[in-house]
Amino acid sequence: MTRNFILIILLTLFVLSLQGQTLQNSASTTKQVEKQVEAPIYQLFPTENYWTFIKLDTRNGKMWQVHFTISEDGYEGELVLNADSLVLTTEEVSGRFILYPTKNTYNFLLLDQMNGKTYQVQWNSAKEKRFVSRI
Structure with a gap:
């Protein structure tokens, strides 16, 4: 039981760390797009x-x-x-x-x-x- 509990916690932490990276990457992509839009082509x-x-x-x-x-x-x-x-x-x-x-x-x-x-x-x-x- 303790082994399953530790495995669930590790998987949860792993998934949360991946989601944090995804949000950070999409935020930087949004900033890049906004920067390009600021100056007209x-x-x-x-x-x-x-x-x-x-x-x-x-x-x-x-x-x-x-x-x-x-x-x-x-x-x-x-x-x-x-x-x-x-x-x-x-x-x-x-x-x-x-x-x-x-x-x-x-x-x-x-x-x-x-x-x-x-x-x-x-x-x-x-x-x-x-x-x-x-x-």
């Missing part, structure tokens, strides 16, 4: 042109020039500013990149907030005038 940044925004993938520095219109004959759509990731896929983190406007209507500064690299971003309707260049 995509952000829109206004330009001085009323009809134009820059859409930034904050994880990797990819960018698009976004145009909208209220008339039927106006242009709306997205033009690629930077189709290439500026970091490896394993280094992508939401909120890593942010855009800062400059006093020049067509230029922004892109900052990698993790390693401090800075890029000049120039948007324009003409493809040959659009670029992203490391400073």
